Amino acid sequence: MNDSVHQQIVISGVGGQGVLFVTRLMAEAAIRKGLPVLTSETHGMAQRGGTVISHLKVGDFASPLIRSGHADLLMAMKAEGAAQHGHYLHEDGWAVVNGGAGDAAAKDWHRLDADRRAHAIGNPRAVNLVVLGGALAAQGPTPLFCTVEDIRAVLADRLAAKSAMLEMSYKALEAGLHITDS
């Protein structure tokens, strides 16, 4: 399977939402599966509430950036990200978007109200993990390179010393797994 994995994923949101954290979880999941990985991240001034975007490329790539029209998946932590960053998707690309109105033209766009779900589990800042859960559950045209179990394993590693945070993170991931509110 490893040689055939070739996935380009765009993750967008605004500074402070944890886009970097999700990017890193997925990149670590790739490494655990023995897959080469490259990411490009937004650091600096934009992290103060501005638009941030991560590029994640799993498989045999050289460049850290995804070209317009080449992404397999867009994960948008803000509804506005769908309009801003939808252009990265290729014709068969799919998207998981937090909130916003459905788009009839986009057949493989999954909308979920991650804000509400994160609030419901008492952790309004966990929108990022809810969206990730949504992406893991939604199953687009091609299966994602990693599974919920892979992400749980990375979380367990990263938060080994923080059991309360780990439980909270599992819960947030779980909250995104049922992709049926739009």
Next chain:
Amino acid sequence: MRRLMLGNEAIARGLLENGCAMATSYPGTPASEILASVAAMRTAEDVDMHVQWAVNEKVALEIAYAGAMTGLRTAVSMKQVGLNVASDPLMSAAYMGTKGGFVVISADDPGPHSSQTEQDSRMMAMMAKIPVLDPDSPQQAKEMIGLAFALSEAFEIPVMVRPTTRVCHARQDVAVAPLADDPRQPEFERDPARWAATPKFRYHLHGELEGKLDAIAAYAATAPVQLNAGVSGDRAVVVSGVAAAHTVEIMRELGLWDRLPLYQVRQPYPLHTDFVTRLEKAHDAVLVIEETTGMIEMQLGDRKRVTGKQTGAVPRVGELTPETIERILCDFSGQSCSVKTPPAVAGRRPTLCAGCPHRASFFAIKKAAPRAIYTSDIGCYTLGMNLGAVDTVLCMGAAISQAAGFYHAFKGQEKPRDVVATIGDSTFFHAGLPALVDAVSQGVRFVLVILDNRTTAMTGNQPTPASGRGACGEPLQNVDIEKLVAGCGVGFIREADPYQTDACIQVLKEALAYSRENGPAVVISRAPCLLDKQAARSKSMGAPPVVTDDCDGCGYCVQHFECPAIVMAEDESHVTIDPVLCSGCGVCLYVCPKQSIQPAE
């Protein structure tokens, strides 16, 4: 073993694997994580080395350079505009050379994403007459640290490594090696003709330097490589830095990999002499793709063969995105292709955090001195421009000297302008102090507000000299800002709590009144950054306030306070407060002109 690493972490790992004994820096995007990673690795692996945030890049470079004079391997890291500050010692260090390996890491920011300029540090290497290496990825950045130390010691010359944002802030699975285990002992041999050279000796040193550069232009370990070995043709492509990574991927995809010879230049200056000759012999046309200035291009003698920035084929402004490179490659190879142009969409602009003490300070400044000229500086508080409280931003420390310039320009007028300068605590230490000394000596009538949030916030909460702790968390001497300001001879120094809006405005008004008659007045507006987890807080914030039914959506708070937690309803009939974002600072209670924001029950 492969480990997921940010480019800047990979650089840090490279320093430790190659026996770096001293690392210094001043924070700046995209370089900040280099020293932070060195500090983390030093602590985790219990390495014996000196790691420090210096007060500015010039001081950082001088400390690390002296370390290298003793035969130790040392490194200094900074962002590209930081290199401007450090350029004075760099130019001289190039002449005098080094004993132990000395690596200057200057991170460029084509785009620019988080910088004042798109300047090319490689040009600074050329001006200083030192070699520069240009990595294409985190993995290569780590390898180039080893190359740079070896090159530096082989020729006793400082060596620059120039990563760009897309290398610094890329993450990759990187091969790691064990840390170096050959501790060196420092030695210093007195040699005034070299280490304290007078102009006559400098002439000789300059001659030696030119000799070194000639030899380095033939140094095998850093020579250009053909990435698609064996491919030949009349037309060839030359790449450097992250543009190499983009080009490799795109040429493979377009089917150009077996048609166009592709050379990667790893040492853009001095360009290898044999390589220049080889290009002239083997190819009729050469496309050069590099960021940000065409400096490989300008070292290729035969201009008629070269396609690049000088011919207009490669843009001179902005980042070379993979889309742009795809278009350039299509044009050069005569291949028709449809490159998708990303739409120009305006994203969200960055803003000060909800509850940020700077926002409260700016609101008070606008109330106290509504008609002043607001000079400001580099840091989070640059975002005060969203609030209309920042009129100028030039470079580190310029808030104070520009305030002086405005004062001198208007002082002969019938109604001189008030000038209020804002500067952060870290920036004040970095380059504000000499300007304040100057302003005192010249009797400049202005108010300086030092926005003291007890940290270097924008770049990730690095300590300042006032923090009393070092890069690895070790306790250090605390440098007192009040005493510094008093020592400069300022006659009016007051501390203010930006969250106490009334009192803060009052202090600012007194400062203004003092300054109009006497000279510089300094207000230290002090409250810790909300993002700084290490900050000592005197009090906890309250609960988010509530918006009463009286709110008519006038928008005053949104326009003049611009707090991200205050959200205007879609029909603009009222505002609401986002309880997730709100920090409970309570300043908006004061801001609302209609008292429609009230404390929570």
